[in-house]
Amino acid sequence: MTVWWIGDIVLLVVVVPVVIYLLNGVLSEARGIVPSVNRIAAAAAAGSKDLDAAPLLLTTGDQVKQTVEGVAGYGGSLDVILDDAEKE
Amino acid sequence: MPAPGVVLLITVVAIVLVLVYYLVSTIVALRQITAGLDEAIGSVVEIIEKSAPVEEIVTAINRDLDAGVDLLEGLLVKKAGMRDAVGLVEGLYPGAAAAGFRNFPESKTTKAPRISEVYTKGTLTLARLGREAPIAAASPAGGAVLRDVTRGSLMARALYPEARQTRPERLERSPIIGTDAPVQYEPSESPGVRGAPGTNAAIAEQERNDTEGEPGADASSV
Numbered sequence A: 001m002t003v004w005w006i007g008d009i010v011l012l013v014v015v016v017p018v019v020i021y022l023l024n025g026v027l028s029e030a031r032g033i034v035p036s037v038n039r040i041a042a043a044a045a046a047g048s049k050d051l052d053a054a055p056l057l058l059t060t061g062d063q064v065k066q067t068v069e070g071v072a073g074y075g076g077s078l079d080v081i082l083d084d085a086e087k088e
Numbered sequence B: 001m002p003a004p005g006v007v008l009l010i011t012v013v014a015i016v017l018v019l020v021y022y023l024v025s026t027i028v029a030l031r032q033i034t035a036g037l038d039e040a041i042g043s044v045v046e047i048i049e050k051s052a053p054v055e056e057i058v059t060a061i062n063r064d065l066d067a068g069v070d071l072l073e074g075l076l077v078k079k080a081g082m083r084d085a086v087g088l089v090e091g092l093y094p095g096a097a098a099a100g101f102r103n104f105p106e107s108k109t110t111k112a113p114r115i116s117e118v119y120t121k122g123t124l125t126l127a128r129l130g131r132e133a134p135i136a137a138a139s140p141a142g143g144a145v146l147r148d149v150t151r152g153s154l155m156a157r158a159l160y161p162e163a164r165q166t167r168p169e170r171l172e173r174s175p176i177i178g179t180d181a182p183v184q185y186e187p188s189e190s191p192g193v194r195g196a197p198g199t200n201a202a203i204a205e206q207e208r209n210d211t212e213g214e215p216g217a218d219a220s221s222v
Helices: A001-055 A056-081 B004-051 B054-092 B119-138 B155-159 B200-211 B215-221
Strands: none
Touching: A001 B004, A056 B054
């Protein structure tokens, strides 16, 4: 009978606190990850939204090409109407 | 059942309840983490898909711009010569001559002449047109001046000799006006109607001047 009482005391004083401590630690860490994951998801969504303008680079590339072609045309005309520099 | 057995049974049941509470809470938290990671992964996949063609497009833009720079530098060096070209760049962007031209390594060692003392503003404007045409909106001159009659300059013509010096070396000075002017003009009674001698307006003004002060002048008007 005494051994039963000793077992009950050990169970209540040692095992139960240890189990509660460990489980509480796991739960608090899991709950601490949730806000971080939400922030990561929000940042990724914002980054994806920022890249919505990336297709406009196609228009920019076309306009740059047309501008350079225009500059090349002017350059060709200047090459024709202006004399070259004299060789030193 | 003995009392220690009852206490043991109650304790075990309590431990199981605690385990259930914490494990269920942990499962809920892990499910939230999974949902957040799924959302983040979806956004990251979108980022990867949207940024995939960026490198190719930017590379093409840089290639086109490099071609434009090569063209303008080559044209400038060809037409102005290396020494004057470096001087023009130095005159437009002080300190830029040290960097030199990309395709002309010898430009870094070329001594830049004081180009602003050699060429007129018109010549520098022409050079600025060639140098800054793609970004003329940001030009210090206030934008492209090509075909702008209000800001164009013909001073570059003075650089070239002509057989007959038709242009005066010094233009006439502007007339001096005011109370200290050497030539004083009397104010007209009818501004803007100053006609040449012999015209009707001049004759009428002469008649008005002649009748002023005469006794009959006031009577006739009455």
